[in-house]
Amino acid sequence: MEFMKDGDNYAIRIDKDENVFEKLTEFALKEGLNSGHISGIGALTNVELGFYHLDKKEYERKVFDKEYELLSLEGNLTHLDGKPFFHLHACLGDENFNAFGGHVFNADVAVTLELNFRMFDELIERKMNACIGLNHMEMRRV
Amino acid sequence: MEFMKDGDNYAIRIDKDENVFEKLTEFALKEGLNSGHISGIGALTNVELGFYHLDKKEYERKVFDKEYELLSLEGNLTHLDGKPFFHLHACLGDENFNAFGGHVFNADVAVTLELNFRMFDELIERKMNACIGLNHMEMRRV
Amino acid sequence: MEFMKDGDNYAIRIDKDENVFEKLTEFALKEGLNSGHISGIGALTNVELGFYHLDKKEYERKVFDKEYELLSLEGNLTHLDGKPFFHLHACLGDENFNAFGGHVFNADVAVTLELNFRMFDELIERKMNACIGLNHMEMRRV
Secondary structure: OEEEEEOOEEEEEEEOOOEHHHHHHHHHHHHOOOEEEEEEEEEEEEEEEEEEEOOOOEEEEEEEEEEEEEEEEEEEEEEEOOEEEEEEEEEEEOOOOEEEEEEEEEEEEEEEEEEEEEEEOOOOEEEEEOOOOEEEEEOOOO | OEEEEEOOEEEEEEEOOOEHHHHHHHHHHHHOOOEEEEEEEEEEEEEEEEEEEOOOOEEEEEEEEEEEEEEEEEEEEEEEOOEEEEEEEEEEEOOOOEEEEEEEEEEEEEEEEEEEEEEEOOOOEEEEEOOOOEEEEEOOOO | OEEEEEOOEEEEEEEOOOEHHHHHHHHHHHHOOOEEEEEEEEEEEEEEEEEEEOOOOEEEEEEEEEEEEEEEEEEEEEEEOOEEEEEEEEEEEOOOOEEEEEEEEEEEEEEEEEEEEEEEOOOOEEEEEOOOOEEEEEOOOO
16 A cells, blocks of 8 residues: 545555555554545455445455456445545445445455545544434534 | 535435435535535445436436445535535445436435535536537536 | 536536537646546446456456436546546446446447546655555655
8 A cells, every 4th residue: 555645635555455444544543533524446356345225234255256347346444443444335336347336345456456545534433323224424523 | 315525525424214316415515615526336226227328318217115235335515506416326236236317316225324525615416418419517617 | 528627626617418528628727636536427328438357457348328317426536657647437228227337448328427536736756566456546745
């Protein structure tokens, strides 16, 4: 991983065989980041995707273990239980150019991952919301 | 809906059962926004998508009424006929992780919707362009 | 093509029948841009997509010559061999709302293309990385 700050934005490159969440967490801790918006492209492998069943309040999970073009990674950084938490959704393309995707639980970089991170000064925390069974973003200023 | 301003960016959360366009319009009016870029993730339902047939200058429309992961929402705020207008495209994922999408005519939030809005000071207006049969963005400064 | 600067962002409109890479390169040269993040929506045609086979270090390429909704365009501007280089991935939707996509080698605008460009002051250059067989982003400050 290498990253570069430019004003309130960062360009981030995560490298082949590195784990996306491990590296993003390392990045957030090193830079002392509160929250922000993240998006990017690249290629991923060992991608664990989730689909949320609202009626059961449960994620269905599936691991995709080939190499895929990352058509879009989109999400945000907030804090959960005092730690940086990246909420990411991915749209992936296979070798036939078909697209698929979901909530990202885990992923390794297959070739390279090129991200843009737009930092917020404010801390956004997640708290459990019983209605949806998930930790949602709390917007009240800390 | 809750939102928080941070410099020239907003973090926005729109909640379960809320209508995406109603809430975004409410947000734009409350904040007196001119134009900007919007993107985000979450889960949607009752999504009316469009595919534009350029030869007929007509949208084909279809409603998808299950719950879907929102792999990416991407678009912009401009003004049309003096009112805020959000132009949004969505890529959605179903329970089999298959991706689909199009121009978004309507959508409700299924679980939560987490957006980043980057405001522009300038007002960008849309005007009818006969060549494409659509209101396209006029870049001349107002 | 028309574009408008607003702080460190640009709103860009590229028009029907214009080539995406020709126009983006023209934009980058005219504005003397070093690097940045780009994303947007619209409709494309004559889209040449690539899928990278890491084992062969080769792209498989395929041209899609109908008109497609552009569900998301996501990528960045860097410099390669002293010239502006846009690295773009697209997720496209066909008339049945099915999504597909990959690395974008070439594309024309089918209806309109609406982009947001967030400039960086820093110059990010690409250099060949033998491990992945591609020019990856070098983050060291110039």
